[in-house]
Amino acid sequence: xxxxxxxxxxxxxxxxAKHWKKIVLIVxxxxxxxxxxxxxxxxxxGNSGTARVNKEVLAWEPVVRQYAEKYKVPEYVDVILAIIxxxxxxxxxxIMQSSESLGLPPNSxxxxxxxxxxxVRHFASVANDARKKQLDFWTPVQSYNFGSAFNNYVNSNxxxxxxxxxxxxxxxxxxxxxxxxxxxxxxxxxxxxxxxxNMYYVILLQKYISTGTDxxxxxxxxxxxxxxxxxxDEVTKYxxxxxxxxxxxxxxxxxxxxLVQYSFGKLGYDLPRTxxxxxxxxxxxxxxxPGDLVFxxxxxxxxxxxxxTHVGIYIDEKRMFNANNSGIGFSNWSQxxxxxxxxxxxxxxx
Numbered sequence: 001x002x003x004x005x006x007x008x009x010x011x012x013x014x015x016x017a018k019h020w021k022k023i024v025l026i027v028x029x030x031x032x033x034x035x036x037x038x039x040x041x042x043x044x045x046g047n048s049g050t051a052r053v054n055k056e057v058l059a060w061e062p063v064v065r066q067y068a069e070k071y072k073v074p075e076y077v078d079v080i081l082a083i084i085x086x087x088x089x090x091x092x093x094x095i096m097q098s099s100e101s102l103g104l105p106p107n108s109x110x111x112x113x114x115x116x117x118x119x120v121r122h123f124a125s126v127a128n129d130a131r132k133k134q135l136d137f138w139t140p141v142q143s144y145n146f147g148s149a150f151n152n153y154v155n156s157n158x159x160x161x162x163x164x165x166x167x168x169x170x171x172x173x174x175x176x177x178x179x180x181x182x183x184x185x186x187x188x189x190x191x192x193x194x195x196x197x198n199m200y201y202v203i204l205l206q207k208y209i210s211t212g213t214d215x216x217x218x219x220x221x222x223x224x225x226x227x228x229x230x231x232x233d234e235v236t237k238y239x240x241x242x243x244x245x246x247x248x249x250x251x252x253x254x255x256x257x258x259l260v261q262y263s264f265g266k267l268g269y270d271l272p273r274t275x276x277x278x279x280x281x282x283x284x285x286x287x288x289x290p291g292d293l294v295f296x297x298x299x300x301x302x303x304x305x306x307x308x309t310h311v312g313i314y315i316d317e318k319r320m321f322n323a324n325n326s327g328i329g330f331s332n333w334s335q336x337x338x339x340x341x342x343x344x345x346x347x348x349x350x
Contacts, residue, residue, distance in 0.1 A: 052208050053081050056090030063116050071124035079141055080120060082208035086201075098122065126151060136160045138202050138326055145201040146170070161202065162325040163242035170194035188244065188253040206240035206327065216290040216316040222347055223291040227267055231291060234263045235313065235321050241328045248273070256311050259323045260293065263313075269348055275311040282346025288314045289347075294333050297343040308343055 064081055068074045084090055087097040092107070096119030099108040109115045126143040129151050130136075136154075138161035143150040146169065153169050154161060173196035181193040185203045193199055215236075221228035237250075244253030249262055257275045264271050272281055279295045288294065296310035303309055312322030312333060320333040331338060 053085045054090060057081055057084045057095075058090075060084065060090065060095070060112065060116065063113055064120065067117055067120040071120050073120070073124045073127050076123065076127060076141075078209050079205060080116075080123065082205040083119070083123070083144065084116075085208045086204050096120075134159060136326065141205060142166050142199075142202050146197045160325060163199070163203065163327065164325075166199040166202065167194065170196045170199040173197075185241075188241070188247075188251075203240055203242055203327065206329070216319070218290065220289050221291040222289045223267070228291040231263055231267060231313070232321070234266050235259060235328075238323075238328045239330075241323075243323050243325050243327055247323075254323045254328060256323045259328065260311050260313065264348060269350055271348060276308040278311055278348075279308040279343070279346055282348050285345045285347050288345040290315055291348075293346045293348065294320050295343040295346060296333075296338060296341040298341050310341070314345060 058081070061077070061081060064084075065074070065077050068077045068080060073080075080096075084095050088095045093112055094107045094109040094115045095112045096115045097106065098115045098118035099106055101118060101122040102108075109118065123140070123144050126148050127140040129148055130140040130143070133151060133155045135151060136159065139151060139154045142161060146166075150166070150169055154165055157165055171194045174194040177195045178192045179195045180191060181200070182191055183200065183204070185200050185207075186193060198204070215229070215232040218225040218228045218232075223231065238254060238259065241253060243255060244258075245255050246258070247253035247255050248258030254262065257273060257278055260275075260278060261271045261273055271278055275295065278293060282293055285292060292314040294312050294314045295308050296312075297308050298305040300307075300309040310322070310324070312320035312331065314320055314333075315330070318332050318334050319330050320338075321330055322328070324331065333339070333342065
């Protein structure tokens with residue numbers, strides 16, 4: 001037996017010894033696969049969990065939840081399920097592709113429970129480091145792919161994940177070398193990635209995560225229920241896409257006002273291009289309804305603190321849909337960063 005094989009055998013033996021009590025969870029997981037499979041024969045159940053993943057991945061949710069609790073990252077259960085979806089689709093044995101985090105060759109782990117244990121432990125290490133550095137939710141997700149050095153990079157560059165930071169980090173580590181990447185998530189970027197990790201990792205995961213697809217009450221929208229539904233059908237097509245400064249269409253991507261202008265244009269509204277212009281064009285309202293606009297000031301340090309610099313589409317008393325540096329999707333406008341920069345509501349007019 002060579003040194004690598006011995007290391008693999010020793011490591012896996014040690015790991016497996018710790019998990020003999022988990023056989024019940026394995027049996028439960030495969031039982032869930034059978035149950036979900038039977039359900040799929042009779043009805044289209046869609047996503048029966050909070051993460052939009054297939055039945056093979058969803059069957060592992062009890063195990064994922066157990067280890068997320070153990071390693072103190074319960075808020076990331078959906079993310080971990082999405083990681084499994086991206087890494088393996090729930091197929092194979094090393095379903096989180098965790099072998100390399102043990103210093104082993106790919107697919108050395110042959111027990112899915114061990115793979116989850118090792119993978120969640122590795123994820124928790126970067127997530128806990130991100131907490132100590134007071135970084136945002138998505139930075140450790142990208143660091144699961146890049147390694148903890150990305151936490152340090154974000155910590156030195158604003159403390160908040162963005163696709164641009166992920167791209168710049170990969171570019172630096174790859175010395176600018178690019179490779180072809182044909183995944184549709186890279187269509188906006190010429191279908192290339194830098195030859196270090198995967199700078200699209202957060203975007204890949206976000207499409208498998210439910211981020212609040214409830215669009216509020218269309219019947220109360222000043223646009224009318226049908227128009228509001230059409231508006232949200234349009235904007236949610238781009239949920240999880242990266243923010244692109246100056247972007248105003250799906251061929252190149254969107255910034256905040258570009259997304260608003262484009263989506264309302266689909267309804268026949270002729271809105272101006274920038275957030276400040278859209279603020280001036282809209283009618284101020286004190287009691288917003290779904291489909292109104294919510295404006296923010298002072299989010300761009302290169303502009304005067306009182307100027308309107310960001311816009312989103314109002315959903316309800318907590319949520320908006322917008323394009324910001326973390327990507328396109330739902331955000332909570334009523335607390336934290338956005339509450340601090342809140343400037344008011346506006347209603348669009350034709």
